[in-house]
Structure formats: C-alpha cells, structure tokens
Amino acid sequence: MDIKTKRRYGVFLTPKERRIERYEKLRLQLMERYKVKKLTIQQIRYLEKGVRYQGIYDIETTDFNPYQNFIICFVFHRRDILTGKIEKTACSITKKDIHEAVSRNNFDFDYILLQKLSKCIFSVDQIVGHYSTKFDNGYFRSRCLLTKQNKLVPDYLEKMSSDTWRMMKTTLKAPRNTLNNLILQATGSSQKTHVDLKYWYKVKFKDSPDWQKAMDYIADHCKKDVNMTVKALMVIEPFNSISGGSF
Numbered sequence: 001m002d003i004k005t006k007r008r009y010g011v012f013l014t015p016k017e018r019r020i021e022r023y024e025k026l027r028l029q030l031m032e033r034y035k036v037k038k039l040t041i042q043q044i045r046y047l048e049k050g051v052r053y054q055g056i057y058d059i060e061t062t063d064f065n066p067y068q069n070f071i072i073c074f075v076f077h078r079r080d081i082l083t084g085k086i087e088k089t090a091c092s093i094t095k096k097d098i099h100e101a102v103s104r105n106n107f108d109f110d111y112i113l114l115q116k117l118s119k120c121i122f123s124v125d126q127i128v129g130h131y132s133t134k135f136d137n138g139y140f141r142s143r144c145l146l147t148k149q150n151k152l153v154p155d156y157l158e159k160m161s162s163d164t165w166r167m168m169k170t171t172l173k174a175p176r177n178t179l180n181n182l183i184l185q186a187t188g189s190s191q192k193t194h195v196d197l198k199y200w201y202k203v204k205f206k207d208s209p210d211w212q213k214a215m216d217y218i219a220d221h222c223k224k225d226v227n228m229t230v231k232a233l234m235v236i237e238p239f240n241s242i243s244g245g246s247f
Contacts, residue, residue, distance in 0.1 A: 003017050003020065003021050007021075023041060023044055026044050026048055027039050027044055030043075030044060030047050030048070034047070034082055036082065042237065042238060043081055043082065045242050046081045046126075046242055047081065047082070049126075049160070049242045049244060050125055050160075051081060051125045051126045051160065051242065052080070052081055052082060052125055053078060053079065053080060053081070053123065053124040053125050053126075054078075054079040054081060054124055054125065054126045054127075054128060055076055055077065055078055055079070055120060055121060055123070055124035055126070055127050055128065056076075056077045056079060056128045056129065056226060056229055056230050056233060057074060057075060057076040057077070057117075057120070057127065057128075057129055057132070057136070057226060058074065058075055058129055058130070058132075058136065058222050058225045058226045058229065059071050059072075059073070059074045059117070059136050059139065059140065059222070060072045060073050060074070060200075060218050060219075060221065060222045061139060062200060062201075062203065062204060063200075064135075066139050066142035066143050066146060067142070067146065070093070070107075070108065070109045070110040070143065071093075071110040071113055071114065071117075071139070071140070071143055072092065072093060072110075072200070072203055072215070072218055073090070073091060073092035073093065073113070073215075073218060073219050073222050074090070074091055074113065074116075074117050074120075074222065075088070075089070075090045075219075075222045075223050075225070075226040076088070076089045076090075076117065076120040076226075077089075077226055077230055078120065078123060078124055079230075086230070089116075089120055090219065090222075090223060091113055091116045091117070092113070092215055092218075092219050093109050093110055093112075093113055093203075093215075095206045095211070097109050097110070097111065097112055097113070098206045099206070106147075108146070108147045110143060110147070111147050111149075114140070114143055114144055114147060114149055114152055115149070115152060117140060117152075118144070118149075118152035118153070121140075121154060121159060121247070122154065122159075124159070125159065125160060126159065126160040126161065126162060126242075126243070127159055127160070127161050127162070127247045128161075128162045128163070128164065128229070128233060129163060129164070129229065130163070130164045130165050130179045130182065130225070130229050130232075131163065131165040131177075131179075132161070132163050132165075133161060133163040133165075133166065133245075134163075134165070137161060137247060140153075141153050154247055156246050157246045158246075158247070159246070159247035160243060160244055160245065160246065160247065161243060161245045161246060161247040162242070162243035162245070163243075164179075164182060164229055164232055164233055164236070165177055165179075165182075166243075167233075167236055167237075167240040168181075168182050168185075168236075170240065171236065171239055171240055172185055172236070179192065179225060179228055179229065179232075180192040182228075182232045182236075183228040183231065183232050186231065186232040186235040186236055187231055187232065187235065190228065191224045191227065191228055192224065192225070192228065193217075193220065193221045193224055195221070196217070198214075199213075199214035199217045199218055200214075200218065202214040203215055203218065
C-alpha cells in the first residue's frame with residue numbers, strides 16, 4: 001500500500017514514510033520556486049534551510065594571536081547548491097599591502113585582504129571550514145575589529161555556519177580530528193602539505209629574498225586544504241545535519 005492510499009484510509013505511516021511525504025511536498029515547492037525539473041534529497045535539505053550558496057574556505061595566519069599577527073592569505077570556494085557550480089577565489093597579501101601599512105604606521109598588512117574575504121562571505125548563505133568555528137571565523141572577526149573595519153563582519157544570524165571538524169567529531173571515528181584524518185577517512189588519500197614554519201616567519205619580511213617563495217608555498221598549502229575540505233564535505237554531508245548556527 002503506497003503512502004497516498006494509507007493517508008486515504010487513515011493507516012499509520014512509518015517514520016520513513018513521513019519523511020518521504022515531507023520531502024515530496026518540499027520538492028514540489030522548491031522546484032516551483034527555483035524553476036527546475038529535478039532536485040536531489042541533498043539539494044532539498046540545503047534549500048529548505050535557506051542555503052542556495054555555500055562558502056567553503058580556509059585562512060593562513062602568521063600566528064594564533066590576532067592582536068599581534070595577521071592573515072596571510074585565504075582561499076574561498078563559492079558553491080551553488082542548485083547547479084553544483086563552484087567559483088574559486090584566492091587572495092594573498094602583497095608587498096604593496098605591507099609597504100602601505102608600514103607607511104600608515106599601523107602594520108595592518110591584511111587590511112585590504114579582509115575586505116576581499118568579507119565580500120566573499122557576504123556573497124553566500126552558509127560558511128563552512130575545518131575547525132573554522134574554533135579558529136578561522138573568530139580570527140577573521142578579531143582582525144576586522146582590530147583594523148577598525150567592523151562593518152566587514154556579518155551581524156549575528158545573518159550568515160549560517162558549519163564545520164567539518166564538528167561533523168567529524170559527531171559522525172566519524174578518527175584517531176585525530178585533523179583535516180588530514182578527515183580526508184583520509186572520507187576518500188582514502190590526502191594532499192596535505194607540511195607546515196614548515198620558516199615560510200610562515202619569512203612572510204613578515206617583504207625584503208627577504210625568499211619572501212615570494214614563502215608566499216607561494218603558503219598559498220598552495222591553503223589551496224590544498226580547501227580542496228580537501230570540499231571533497232570531504234561532499235562525502236560526509238549526507239549523514240550530517242545542515243547547520244543553522246550563526247557565523
């Protein structure tokens with residue numbers, strides 16, 4: 001007996017049948033709203049929470065204390081849940097940024113970079129990263145305040161936030177909750193590069209002969225981290241909740 005027949009005769013529906021019925025109603029509503037002919041369950045789960053555009057990102061910083069340090073670079077993937085298309089943005093501080101900051105006697109080398117990252121954040125409905133709720137999100141907000149750019153920070157509940165680290169803790173059994181362990185469990189292979197601190201130290205000194213080499217290494221490290229986060233997210237999102245927490 002199908003669900004419609006059971007409803008007609010007042011027959012009890014199982015939890016699975018109630019979920020199927022609910023998603024079928026949502027599917028029809030969302031197909032009409034977005035003018036599409038087909039939607040997957042995963043798309044419905046995101047769209048019903050108001051997530052059309054998702055941003056997956058990572059930042060690299062000179063140290064863990066935002067009061068005494070700054071953001072070196074970021075990589076941001078803007079994912080369209082409806083079409084599957086991903087737009088990629090990468091930005092690093094430049095020698096010009098450093099020179100102008102020193103001229104202002106502020107040493108806020110990431111002043112312009114923060115504006116570019118904020119623009120990416122405001123372009124999506126949900127922000128995702130690995131350990132981002134514990135580090136990246138807070139570091140970004142702190143640097144915006146310290147550079148007197150408060151308006152770059154979204155208001156509370158304006159943007160949703162999710163964290164693959166929290167997904168990992170909740171639904172996977174890994175020896176450590178690192179991105180490397182997540183990608184290994186999700187896909188069986190890793191692109192993770194070693195954090196060689198000499199590169200992170202050298203980016204503070206624009207006149208160092210190895211400055212560009214250091215920047216290139218860090219930018220590549222960040223790019224690979226985001227690529228792995230995206231791959232892992234797409235594997236584990238079917239059995240994790242669509243977070244409604246605030247960025």
